[in-house]
Amino acid sequence: MSEKISVVPLRKIIASNSGFINVLLHEAVPVVCLNKATGKNRSMHFKALYDNNNRFWLENGSWEYFLTGEVFANLSTSWEAARLSARGPDEGAAAPESSGGAGPETEGEPALPGFGKEYEAILAMPPVERVKSMNAATKGLDELAAHKPREAEVVTSALVVASRDAALINRATLLGAMQLADEEAKKHTQSLVSSTQELVRSTSQLVTASIFNDELMNTLVAKSNGTVIQHMTRVFLNGLAFLAYYNALVSTSSIINKLRLSFEKKYRDFYRVLLPHVNAEALTLERVFCKGMRAIPEDDFVSWATGFLIHDIGKAAAVEYHEGESEYKRDVVVEHVKVGYTSVMTKTNYPRDAALITGYHHEYYGDPGGYGYFRAYLGRYKKINPNARQDFCITYELEPMLDYHALAYFPAKVLEIIDVYDSVTDPNRKYRKAMTPEEALAMMREEFIEKHHKIDIILFDIFSSFVREQLEARS
Ligand SMILES: [Fe+2]
Ligand SMILES: [Fe+2]
Structure with a gap:
């Protein structure tokens, strides 16, 4: 042999x-x-x-x-x-709503699998066909980007279908790769990785050109069926739109100056809790954003958006997506961060940024409500390097976070916000009524900023303007 x-x-x-x-x-x-x-x-x-x-x-x-x-x-x-x-009886028994008693599921009725019906078709395709279909979708997006005027409905529908299928294809192929030794798995997933990144690049061009396409968000919500994949699709497209909005804002407006001027009054108290060892006078906007607040370069933009697309890839089909509700089958849900991070990191050649986004998107600035997946690693690092200090809150680069210089990684802090917002506004959630955008923003401010220091206050303020401008564009 x-x-x-x-x-x-x-x-x-x-x-x-x-x-x-x-x-x-x-x-x-x-x-x-x-x-x-x-x-x-x-x-x-x-x-x-x-x-x-x-x-x-x-x-x-x-x-x-x-x-x-x-x-x-x-x-x-x-x-x-x-x-x-x-969809045998084991599927229903494994679903949290059947065993936890929290959900309204009728006894004996099969739970909706978290990846939806389209997943079955993708699983039945050989990996090479999956990649071909993704490449065809990318071509379609490029053609749409090249043509003007574009019909909003056509753009939206192409974006939604292409990203949903890309998320499904990544899930299906990674599941297979997890059975292989690392090096072989990386070969097995190489064409998937390249095609996904091309698709993300084309998607980001089209989304950037249509941030305030009023159809986009309406369709995203209308097409939702409450599955993990629909959540990943919306988080990916909304996250991309937010990054594009953020880039336009910091490149063309005086936002950074305004933040600097209002920092002491509006933000310093929040960051003093996070960086108690930094002298109050020294705590400035530059201490929050390591090396200064700035726009995101194109390559990072694509890697980060890829991370958004696959962020919940570690979720088992039977576990419903669930963000921001810490009481819910926590030990089961926490597992998805570890599975996602490990599989992306060891079984693919995706950029490390994308793997870390999957691993870091529930850390919440080290709050006990966060999953704390990296807490042990950072604890060990601190033990070996007792002089290391987290002098910054958010870094745009990986190294300061891994070297214990910064508390959090920029794209993961963005994703936390998008993630929670998406889960509480999704009309298909089984366990509570969907919040309106304004209700969601108010709840997040109270629970995730004022009561706890989980999401970032400055990024949240920018996100709130993004949501409100989207709503205005729609009305
Ligand atoms: Fe998650
Ligand atoms: Fe999520």
């Missing part, structure tokens, strides 16, 4: 989940048969071997049976597709 191919023993695969047998039987899955005596191997279809002996993988004869890592990765995605379409 070639040493370059990674393989997984069939015995181990079926022992971990006997349900795989059905998938192996229905798809023409090639099995690598290794002759233990000669070291030679040949390939045979699972079904042919099974028809001859329906427990062949357990025999202790002269053959051993394997799947290649890639075949196993694809098999895992087919398995999830089969499981989703079957």
Whole structure:
């Protein structure tokens, strides 16, 4: 057998989940048969071997049976597709609303899987077809960007469908990659990574040109069906629109000067809580934004938007999206940050920024209500480097945060705001009535800024203007 191919023993695969047998039987899955005596191997279809002996993988004869890592990765995605379409009783039992008693779900009625129906179609596609369809969507967005005038409805619909499918495709392919060794997984996901980044680049051009497209936000909400993917799609597009708004604001207006002038009166008290070791006089806007408040360069813009797109990729299909409600099955929900960060970081070549955004989007400035995924890492760093001090609040670059110089990473602080806002204004939420934009902003100020120092006050003020200008554009 070639040493370059990674393989997984069939015995181990079926022992971990006997349900795989059905998938192996229905798809023409090639099995690598290794002759233990000669070291030679040949390939045979699972079904042919099974028809001859329906427990062949357990025999202790002269053959051993394997799947290649890639075949196993694809098999895992087919398995999830089969499981989703079957929607068996285990799916309902695993859903938090069935066991927690908090939801209005009727007993026996299957829970809506968090990734929606379109996910099944994507899972059934081979990875190469998924990438092709994403490339076709990117081409469509580029053509729309090149043509003027553009009909708002057409633009909105193209953006919504392209980003939803990109989120689904990333989820499906990453799920397969998680079964592979790191290096092989990175090869397996390389075309996905390149295509996604191209799609994000094209999306950002179109969104930047249509920030106040009044149809965009209406359609985003109207198309929502309460699934994780719809949430990720909205957060991605709204986050992109916000970054574009932020860039236009800091590049063309005197906002930075205005913030500097009002800093002492409006903001200093908030940051004194976060940076108690910094002398009040020294606590200025420059101490909040490491190396000064500024616009976001294009490459960062694309990496950060990619992070927004995949930010909840670690959520299991049965766990509903859930942001800003800390009492809800917390240990289950917290897991998505770890799974998302680890899989993006170790199984893909996405920029590190994007991985960190998935890992950092519930940290809330170290508030106990945040998930604290990086708390242990930072604690260890501080132990080894006792003189390290977090002298800044927000950094636009990764290093000051990882080196304990800054409390938080700019795109993660933006995402926290967009994330909470989206979850509380979504009309499809099962557990509470959707808030109006003004109600959401008021609640966030009270709960996330005044009572706790969770989201950033300056970024929140900019976000509030963004929301209000969008509302004005709509009326
Ligand atoms: Fe999340
Ligand atoms: Fe989220």
